[in-house]
Amino acid sequence: MTVTTRQQRFDVIVIGSGIGGLTVAALLSRLYRKRVLVLEQHFTAGGFTHTFERQGKFHWDVGLHYVGDMGEGSTGKAVFDYITNGNLRWHKMPDPFEKFVYPDFTFEVYSDADRFQTDLIRRFPGEQTAIRQYFKDVQKAAFWFGAHSMLELLPVWLHPLLRRIVRYFGAIARQTTQQYLDRHFQNAQLKALLASQWGDYGLPPSQSCFGIHGLIVTHYLKGGWYPVGGAKAIAQSIIPVIEQAGGAVITQRRVTEILLKSGVAVGVKAQNTAHSKADLETYLAPIVVSDAGVFNTYIKLIPPSYSLAERQKIQAFPKSSSMVTVYLGLKIVHNN
Ligand SMILES: Cc1cc2nc3c(=O)[nH]c(=O)nc-3n(C[C@H](O)[C@H](O)[C@H](O)COP(=O)(O)OP(=O)(O)OC[C@H]3O[C@@H](n4cnc5c(N)ncnc54)[C@H](O)[C@@H]3O)c2cc1C
DSSP, X not given: OOEEEOOOOOSEEEEOOSHHHHHHHHHHHHHHXXXXXXXXXXSSSSGGGXXXXXXXXXXXXXXXXXXXXXXXXXXXXXXXXHHTTTOOOEEEOOSSOEEEEOSSOEEEEOSOHHHHHHHXXXXXXXXXXXXXXXXXXXXXXHHHHHHHHHGGXXXXXXXXXXXXXXXXXXXXXXXXXXXXXXXXXXXXXXXXXXXXXXXXXXXXXXXXXXXXXXXXXXXXXXXXXXXXXXXXXXXXHHHHHHHHTTOEEEOSEEEEEEEEEXXXXXXXXXXXXXXXXXXXXXXXXXXXXXXXXXXXXXXXXXXXXXXXXXXXHHHHSOOOOOOOOOOOOOOOOOOO
16 A cells, blocks of 8 residues: 655654543643644544534533533643633533432532531441541542652652652552442442442442542542533644644544654554545654553554563453443423
8 A cells, every 4th residue: 555654744743632632732732832743533533522413403422521620720720721721611510510329319419528528427427437537548549549650750769759658558549449448338328329430430349449439539529510612622622722833633544553763653654534545644753642542552553563561461451341332312202
């Protein structure tokens, strides 16, 4: 197959236009005035934040339900303000913003951590001490996740100290959510209630890491927000920031290979997904960032001829559960 090389020069290529890819692209555009090219295989940018409609009357967000940490003064809001140049507004969800519905009871969650705790204690007074401890432990677990993720980014001289901190908090965070709940609580209803948000991270308590559970729980302690204009407003407000710095977001381009020269990424090959018979295109840039996931990046996009120590480990990593989402449009039938 012929390969066409695109002449336009970019400083960075980002594979995939999910929120991860768009955030990296916008940060590089604003902080360092880099010309960033984002290549997206789908015909709409945004990854799990994109939306679609049918028949002009049914509209679906493919992923987003709510985002935490978007109040004034929060880090999340500051990051979004920066990458959208202040062009994305957030609507706070009304209280109670979350409702856990079980066959024999319902529990409403308000956007106030103290109230969440008090409401739990009122309902399960015998477990008061464990409930108070739980609210401290989810913070510790979330801190562990942050420290663990930051470890490699910080100067090497800080690593020994940080490793000790990570190990200390890891004692709480590295157990499964079920282990934590079984060790601290007696009441089965309360355990179910506290595990309710597992749908947000996709694994049941017996398989999920308490560190991730803590991260999600603390993320929503102040409530939930939704982007004004729907999830699509996220990509719509980030893309102009990338373009203003001379970058571009091109959809319908599936990256098929990361090009390497002497072990260094120098560009990508991409397929135009609108024309499967079209020539492969080559895009060159001295930096390539992938938002296509670890498996796709290391196993599918980096050629097998390039030896990678991590490849075997990644291949052996257990696959997570598959998920199918059905988007329903409901017709309301009025009797009488
Ligand atoms: C059903 C569902 C509901 C969710 N609800 C929420 C919520 O309410 N709140 C919340 O905070 N989070 C929620 N999430 C999680 C959140 O949406 C995701 O964590 C986040 O959007 C992931 O972003 P990402 O950039 O990592 O990946 P993605 O959004 O998956 O983006 C990756 C992009 O890369 C593209 N790509 C992959 N391979 C290639 C290739 N070879 N060439 C070119 N492009 C490629 C893909 O098409 C995709 O657009 C939800 C997720 C799901 C699935």
